[in-house]
Amino acid sequence: MRKITQKLIWSLLVFGGSLPQIVFGLDSDTQTLTAGTGAVDFFEITCSKSSDKSVGDTDHLNFKLIENNASSQTPPPDQTPPQLLNATLTRLKLSSKITNITAGTNNNLSLKGGNGAYTLSVDTVGTNSTIKTAQKYAIQYQCVNAAGNATNGASTLTKQNILSAAKTLANGKTAKYVINCSKNSTSGNTDSVKVTLFNNTAPLAVLPSSNTENAVTGTLSAQVVSGIKAKNTIGANIDLQNGNGMYNVMVSSPTNAAKSYHFEYTCLNSANAPTQTSLLKKLQDN
Amino acid sequence: MKKFLFLALLSLSSKSFAHEFSSQLGNDISSTDYIYISCDNLTDKVHIEISGNKSASSPIISAQIFKDFQAKNITTQGTSSVDFQGGGGVYNMTVNKNKIGVVNYALVYHCEDSNGEHTETDLNQLQDQ
The missing domain is CATH 2.60.120 (Jelly Rolls)
Known part of the structure; x- marks a missing residue:
């Protein structure tokens, strides 16, 4: 019953059901890229076969880069305190x-x-x-x-x-x-x-000026690399299909700007059901 | 005979000259070229120069060089260069852009020892998008 419930939840999450704001299994937490030529944050994620035999092997890594709006880290004082x-x-x-x-x-x-x-x-x-x-x-x-x-x-x-x-x-x-x-x-x-x-509590309604995420600005870009495959994104959700194994993520700024960000990632099988996703390993912090 | 001499000179060139490579990134923003640059065991670092369109309205071209647990970014609307000190072995490089649009770019690359002398250098394009 639990497995069915989990699969149902993941289906809802992945396919944008009742909780469309949560599409991924894991989040990188807030990261900060410093300004300057050459700066790259460098990460490693390992995708493995699910211990649930009905899910099986990883087909691809699903990834989304999100730029944070620094001005929104502290809610305005006139709003209800957070949950x-x-x-x-x-x-x-x-x-x-x-x-x-x-x-x-x-x-x-x-x-x-x-x-x-x-x-x-x-x-x-x-x-x-x-x-x-x-x-x-x-x-x-x-x-x-x-x-x-x-x-x-x-x-x-x-x-x-x-x-x-x-x-x-x-x-x-x-x-x-x-x-x-x-x-x-x-x-x-x-x-x-x-x-x-x-x-996963739904955040309290906030004023439009205090959205926690910016629209895509192109201030940051990320590359997901595995095996002999690589993909670039400035914010759009991407899939990199390379099966089980190690995936590297690099985040840098085309304009060499400092920026706060986070990213969401999960290893999925060919039916978009989650497989085993390792905890994030940070190889380089610039 | 002329062909033999040409090939003989070409075989010597890898230690003597910088290496050049050019390619095009397709319209899609996810377009990424993926390149291996192999340096021999005498190598101290790889030097990479990247050139693209100088127009301010063109996409900014970026390249990420990574090896072992290190990575460096280089970004250009014109020409920029970077040195990456990672010893001998394979340097991975991805090339991409920050907007939709087709762009051409060119690379000059060479492996160098600690005295700045060129070492054996080879390039292999794994992905061309």
Whole structure:
């Protein structure tokens, strides 16, 4: 039933159903390219075969570059405070926390605790108490060794490296999940667990002047490269078809301008169902 | 005999002269040319010069050179050059533009040792769009 639900959600997301603003599985978070000749941010994404046999191999990487509007990072003071989610990972006496994940955004946290059970707590502390609607979120996690390679991970929340089904959380409540990380026969012992929390709550209505994303300006361009194939975009959604394996992403500015941006990416099979998408590796930060 | 002499001179040229390459990017904004530049083991860096249309209304042509975990961007409406220090091996290069429209571009490229002497250089176009 969960698989059916996940596939339904992905179908809705991919094909632009009831949540058209969320088309992708993963987000790079906010990145900043500095001004100057030669500047490039350089990333690596690995697409793998899905552990769900009915999904199978990766066919292509779907990618979208989005320029951020710097002036919109802080909402105008006359608007309602944002809906926030916070996440805390704990294991024994260790803990790691991220706070203030605003509606429509996501953030990553990790905790280095070796093999064993980790507890992930999600709460709404900091949210405007007048907001009565439950907040929506989804979670993806991966247990990794010291080199960043996947080890074994299990949770009732979702399978490792698969976006969870949509969850809801009433304001003032806390949700808890257990993630069990263990040794993998190939990659060895777990070093840490990485979690991405997507706050899928519909953002509150904002004034037109404070949209969080600019229209395409051509200030930035991105190239997706894999094998002997490459594609360029200045903002349009692109697919690069090269199967399972490593995909590199470069973001630069044709005008050598400084710019804040993020990008959305997911590995998909030939029917546009999500396969395994690795966490983003940043190779160069300019 | 003349043909033999010509081929003999050509075989010497890779160590003596800069190398040149020209191509065209198609109308679509996703158009990307993908090129390998191979440098021998004596190489310290690759030098690349790119030329395109100087008109301000033309698309800006950009190229990204990347090898191992490093990448550099070069952008031009005219002529620009870049040095990328990555030793011997294969340098990957993508060439693209920021607007729709067909554009021509030309490359001058050569691998160099740490004294600035040209080393063995080879170019292979993997994708022509």
